[in-house]
Amino acid sequence: MMGILRLLFKLPDRKRIQILEASLSLLSVRIDHLEQALAFATFPNQDTRNRLNDVIGQYMTIRLHDTIVRGTLIAVADDSLEIEDDQQRHILVPTAKIISVLYESGG
CATH class of the missing domain: 2.30.30.100 (SH3 type barrels.)
Known part of the structure; x- marks a missing residue:
């Protein structure tokens, strides 16, 4: 984790923002997936x-x-x-x- 943070701080701002945006997008997709799985698993659906x-x-x-x-x-x-x-x-x-x-x- 610390290695990733060090790398992020060494990159130019534009590249850092792109990486953070991509990470945010992946997290958003994951949250949507988990919410759908929870809704399906809830009894009674x-x-x-x-x-x-x-x-x-x-x-x-x-x-x-x-x-x-x-x-x-x-x-x-x-x-x-x-x-x-x-x-x-x-x-x-x-x-x-x-x-x-x-x-x-x-x-």
Whole structure:
């Protein structure tokens, strides 16, 4: 790193600016790539939310890290699912805790 800085300081200003602009451009592309990867990796992503919205009203089994929740899907939010269990209790399930969702696909 120090070698690169020494080299930059020995170069003429115009060349230094070109190198810094190229570095900035590469960093910008990398940030865009990482933001896209994060958006894709976030659960539930938009495609998953759309699929879950299509099955609102269906009975499902949700496996969490430490338990299983069974019931009817009532609502889908960005960070949780609302389920009505067999005793008609409404349960908010944080999506960060979900390992899997099982339901009967209609069709």
